[in-house]
Amino acid sequence: MKKTVLTILIMTFVTVFFAENKNIDARTDGVSGGGDIVYTKPVKAVIFSHKLHVEERGLSCDMCHNGLFEPAALKAQEKGDFNMDSLYKGKYCGACHDGKMAFASNTQCARCHTGVKGYNAYRKMNPVKSPISGPKADIVYTSKGIGPAKFSHNFHAKAFGCNDCHAKHFAMKKGGSNMKMDAMYGGKFCGTCHNGSTASAVTDCAKCHKT
């Protein structure tokens, strides 16, 4: 009888233990998706550590996403109000870094701001990765009457994920989109971003048609 109780106890303990571990694993996976966020605007540079905030401080994803920060990395710094004044008003990092929950955002400047020196050191340790999949070589679009336009996957993949362009703006198959400049002027294909505000305008011919 005693043996049975002991076995059950051990079984329960082991199950609970593994269940706990599974949770931790799941969380770590989420973190590796976030990783370090390197902000370079409006000043160079602030490195936000998901590891520190989630693993060490135990914050859950929904504490920041999507209320304070969009899930896609670096969207915040594209906004005009991503600055210290907003933080003091409780936006972005300032929601917690108010002197109560975490150290106030108007103190210890260089705790978050690693500066150009910190950025360079970080980049040395963590070089910008080229896309893991997808063509490394430039895609060359030939056209009549003007030199070929080159598209660099390497360059664009530094800032964007695959699904930012595929397959809503571009078919996966090379040359499968049947692009025309007129369509781009209308905000399609490259024109989705290259509209003169998000990125350089498609009317700047020589930017892509270099020869």
Add this chain to the structure above:
Amino acid sequence: MRKDKIDLDEFEKEDMNGVSPMERREFLKIGLAITGIFAGGTLLSAVSTMSRVFASADEYAEKYPYKPHYSMVMRQDRCIDCERCMEACIVTNDVPDYGYRTTILQKDSPDAIGQKREFIPVLCNQCNNPPCVRACPTKATYKDKKNGIVMMEYKKCIGCKTCVVACPYNARYFNEEKHAIDKCNFCVDTRLSKGEKLTACAAACPAGVRIFGDLSDTGSEVYRLIHQIERPVWVMRPEVGAKPNVFYMKG
């Protein structure tokens, strides 16, 4: 023989009460100055150690020798090493990549609680007692008589680099294009003489680290920041006795 009794109380006292404070001060100054010379120290350091470190000592405050007396106060803890000051300096003063007129040092304190790094902007301290000027054999570098900026006359410079060694603040470099030593001059030629009120670095700083102004003007921010006792103000390497005009503080 009976000796007359002397009534000591009738004698006039010969203590310090009979000496005016000013006389006493002058006398002490002479004594200290002489001691300073014999001890091999600088005369100024012997007269007042305070004036060497803090501008807020009365004697020093009354005697800002230049008009305007250009000065910079670094609110050090605000520096985030964005290096916009360095970029602005390079563009404004055509500084090559092998040298600098201003730079930012990093100091790490791994055992500190919370913030573990500090950034310290540095530039020429435009010293009142500049070791570089003393060292220069051709008088190519000199103290401007009007505004106190340590200037370079490139034509006179023979590139011996004695001043580079003499400078306690590492603020000089050899400019190959000019074939002369180059250094920060508070943008006097590129900005101040053109009516700008700030140096390029001070204007570019987004965090209000570099406060630039005229120390002889009691209404200026630099004067206000230095002549207060709530927050400590210090200078780099005070032991050199160069009497720098770049001050540091936090907060």
